Amino acid sequence: ETGVTQSPTHLIKTRGQQVTLRCSSQSGHNTVSWYQQALGQGPQFIFQYYREEENGRGNFPPRFSGLQFPNYSSELNVNALELDDSALYLCASSVGRSNSPLHFGNGTRLTVT
Amino acid sequence: AQKVTQAQTEISVVEKEDVTLDCVYETRDTTYYLFWYKQPPSGELVFLIRRNSFDEQNEISGRYSWNFQKSTSSFNFTITASQVVDSAVYFCALPDSNYQLIWGAGTKLIIKP
Numbered sequence: 001e002t003g004v005t006q007s008p009t010h011l012i013k014t015r016g017q018q019v020t021l022r023c024s025s026q027s028g029h030n031t032v033s034w035y036q037q038a039l040g041q042g043p044q045f046i047f048q049y050y051r052e053e054e055n056g057r058g059n060f061p062p063r064f065s066g067l068q069f070p071n072y073s074s075e076l077n078v079n080a081l082e083l084d085d086s087a088l089y090l091c092a093s094s095v096g097r098s099n100s101p102l103h104f105g106n107g108t109r110l111t112v113t
Numbered sequence: 114a115q116k117v118t119q120a121q122t123e124i125s126v127v128e129k130e131d132v133t134l135d136c137v138y139e140t141r142d143t144t145y146y147l148f149w150y151k152q153p154p155s156g157e158l159v160f161l162i163r164r165n166s167f168d169e170q171n172e173i174s175g176r177y178s179w180n181f182q183k184s185t186s187s188f189n190f191t192i193t194a195s196q197v198v199d200s201a202v203y204f205c206a207l208p209d210s211n212y213q214l215i216w217g218a219g220t221k222l223i224i225k226p
Contacts, residue, residue: 033213042204042216043158056211088156099146099208104158 002027004093006105013081013112021076021108023091031055032074033102034066035090043090049074050097078110086112115140115207119217126195127225134190134220136205142166146208147188149179152219153201161203164188192222200224 005024013019025032031050035043045058049068063079072093078085088109092102116139126132138147149161162172164181172179176196180189192199202221206214 042218043214044216045213048213056213058213090156090158092158097212099163099212101148101160101163102158102214103160104150106155106157109156 004091004103004105006089006091006108008108009106010109011111013110015081015083015112017081018077018079019081019110021078021089021091021110023074023076023093023105025072025074025091025093026103029093029095029103030072031094031096032068032072033092033094034074034076035092036060037088037090037107039087046076048097055097081112083112086110115142115209115215117205117207117215117217119203119205119220121220122218123221123223125223125225128197129194131191131193132195132222134192134203134205134222136188136190136217138186138188138205138207140186140207142210147181148206148208148214149188149190150204150206151201152204158204161190195222195224197224197226 004026007022033048034046037043046060047057048055052068065077068074088107090107092104094100094102118137145166147164151159169181176193178191202219204219205217
């Protein structure tokens with residue numbers, strides 16, 4: 001069973017640039033959720049994709065967008081990066097729109113300078 | 114609205130001591146789930162347990178045990194005979210009506226050799 005994989009592991013960007021983060025879901029999982037975790041804080045929900053459609057969104061501006069592909073992998077795009085976007089971005093996969101446990105990847109550490 | 118409180122920001126104990134991490138939650142739902150996740154220094158969030166509000170029996174898994182008390186809205190986590198590898202940040206979480214997890218702020222557990 002392949003777990004959740006995220007790429008890249010680390011990324012350094014300049015304010016105003018755009019970034020794309022990638023996530024491959026665990027085998028058999030059709031739902032992907034993205035979270036932002038600032039240092040010393042709990043994860044904050046960005047959005048979730050279920051069968052290629054957005055299925056819920058947290059309190060994040062439209063410059064945070066995403067995609068889910070037919071193989072259930074997903075991308076998180078952030079435009080016009082701001083210094084406060086520096087964080088660990090976590091992807092989690094699960095089965096369906098339910099209370100099934102989330103399985104997380106190792107995350108992408110984004111630093112915006 | 115759902116809320117999860119982990120009042121202990123950081124706990125430090127010596128190896129082999131028992132330690133309890135507290136979690137208090139608020140919800141208006143009559144049925145709900147509660148989760149615990151572990152985040153080691155590597156960054157990946159690891160699912161530990163999911164508990165349904167119908168089931169108030171304590172759960173034990175090896176050195177880990179969970180005490181769910183609906184009357185006090187608490188779902189506490191105890192590690193018996195702690196080990197250095199238990200050092201991590203532990204999160205308690207509660208889904209909202211859209212199945213999105215509401216996370217506590219986390220408790221950083223330090224196990225000293």
